[in-house]
Amino acid sequence: MLTCSESMSSMNSSGNLVINSDLSLLISFFLRGLLNSPLLNWVSSNFNSKLPPPKKGRSLRPSLIAAVTVMVVIATFATGCLRKEVPEGKGSLRIIYLGKNGFLISAYDGTPVSIVIDPFLPISEEERSKLPYQIPVSPSSLSESDLVLVSAECHEETLKAISKGEKPMFILPENCEVIPEERVLRPRELKLEELSLELKDIRSERGLGYWIRVKGIEILYLGTLNYSEELEGITCDLAIVPLTGDLKEKAKVISLVNPRTVIPCGFYTREDALKFYEYVMDFNPESEIVLLKPGEEYRYPE
Structure with a gap:
């Protein structure tokens, strides 16, 4: 797995560009x-x-x-480009980029668990035609997931299609009211020992993100957050960062949690991704950055 800007770039075994x-x-x-x-x-x-x-x-x-x-x-x-070592005793994750700010995160060590984050998967051809990429999966294919987390992308068509399955529970912002209340969880903290899953929502005045520990691996999904006092003291192995708003501020937030790997999302130009990379290298040069296309898969750790 390797990396980088215009002058040094390569691909990992899955074909993902990694910046280090x-x-x-x-x-x-x-x-x-x-x-x-x-x-x-x-x-x-x-x-x-x-x-x-x-x-x-x-x-x-x-x-x-x-x-x-x-x-x-x-x-x-x-030798792996001098990446930070992954602590022993942790599981492994399969991460699929769904496009925009959406991800499917699955773990198979022990009891399987799958989490969907901010899915935006239009069914109508009119909506799909406006996107600069092809929708990688149908929302109905996610109907057996364990948990669906929404930060800002309250897309009614997608969420209702996923909810046709009996299994998924939803954690939604207060202004997202498209799912029956009996399927919605609204805890600030959640712990499901049978799935080796812990979750906290992280809030600021105008933002919402999630901290997740699944199979011992800690994930920060930054969502709509920039800085929040609730980020103080949080650590993570993997950070998923929607590239909206001030990219420099996003990179500063990343430096607070010091992740081994950063996956940016929600960008439509290579220039945005490279600018974010430069900011991350300024504040947290030990992190590696993985760029995924919609539908691509990343295994953590590799």
């Missing part, structure tokens, strides 16, 4: 030291002594440096 600052810094500092190192001088002189003299004006030294550079890059990629 450690790689370029490592190679840069390594090569600066390598260029003048006694080791390279010794290798170069011994290597050159065993070959015919190079043509006038040419040297084998650049070729040797290039070969070493390639080996460094391969070795660095193979």
Whole structure:
């Protein structure tokens, strides 16, 4: 899994673009030291002594440096780009991007659990035609989920289609009244031990987000939040960040919770994503950023 801006980018095994600052810094500092190192001088002189003299004006030294550079890059990629280690004892998650600010998060360690966040899956062709991407799943395919969380995307058509299943319960903002009250949970905190699931809603004057712990992995879905005092003291492994409003403020919030991985969503241009990446690197350079297209899947941890 690798990364980054225009000058350094790559794909992980699932084809997801991942942005991480450690790689370029490592190679840069390594090569600066390598260029003048006694080791390279010794290798170069011994290597050159065993070959015919190079043509006038040419040297084998650049070729040797290039070969070493390639080996460094391969070795660095193979070790995972110096990502933060995942603590032992945690499960694994399958995360599917549904488009806009929507996600399906599933865990299969022990009792299966699935959570849908801010789904926006229009059924009508008129609404679908206005989107810059194809809807990856039908809302009815989510009707066996355990829990549906809504921060701001109270899309009536989508939520009613999901609610046709008997299983899902819904956590909704107060102004979202499209689901029968008996299917709606309104706790500030929720703990379902049989699903290894904990949840807290996080509020500010104009925003709502969710902190989730599932199978030991902590997720922050920032939703419509910028800063909130309720974020103080919260930690997370994974942060999902809708790119609306002030991107710099969003990045500052991310620095408070120090996630291993950040998944931005709700952006329509590469420029927005790269600008957000730059802000995150300013405030929290150890985080990696994963960019998903609607319908793409990401496994955490890989």
